[in-house]
Amino acid sequence: MEKYLPKMYQESIYSIDYSKLLKKGIKFLLYDLDNTITTAHNYVPPKEAKELFVKLKKMGFEVMIFSNSPKIRLKKFTSFFEIEGVSSARKPLPGKLRKLLREKGYDTKDTAIIGDQIMTDVKVGNKVGITTILIKPISDKDFLITKFNRFFENRKMKKLAKKKLFYKDRYYE
Numbered sequence: 001m002e003k004y005l006p007k008m009y010q011e012s013i014y015s016i017d018y019s020k021l022l023k024k025g026i027k028f029l030l031y032d033l034d035n036t037i038t039t040a041h042n043y044v045p046p047k048e049a050k051e052l053f054v055k056l057k058k059m060g061f062e063v064m065i066f067s068n069s070p071k072i073r074l075k076k077f078t079s080f081f082e083i084e085g086v087s088s089a090r091k092p093l094p095g096k097l098r099k100l101l102r103e104k105g106y107d108t109k110d111t112a113i114i115g116d117q118i119m120t121d122v123k124v125g126n127k128v129g130i131t132t133i134l135i136k137p138i139s140d141k142d143f144l145i146t147k148f149n150r151f152f153e154n155r156k157m158k159k160l161a162k163k164k165l166f167y168k169d170r171y172y173e
């Protein structure tokens, strides 16, 4: 298996077909925060994301944020969205993700991770064996560590394109 290849690739968290995910048996959605829900330097939680999460909860999903950002940043978002979150998740290391599934009682086939980076979100998801959904970053402004990751991400994406597996901005389900 290609460890950097996402199972799905969509433009944003708003363009994902969630009823399809539900039909596939997915019940637990883990969202990256930075450049997935909001831009990396924004501290104001977006209202549209809250509306989406309310809708998803009504559909029967459990929704959480799974972010490498520290607690102090994450807290603002989780309290506004009224959902739980894991901060300092240490993606792409699989430890905290495996622990979360165990604690929550979800199986790998029940769970999807949604994020904007193949070096963190997709890699950890594939390693643990959950569904991985890559979305296009909201902004091209990144935290320093992410800038570093993007350099490697571009190289990985080029390799995947050579194998005819993945092309930037060509979305698939």
Ligand SMILES: [Mg+2]
Pocket: 032, 033, 034, 035, 036, 115, 116, 117
């Ligand atoms: Mg991100």
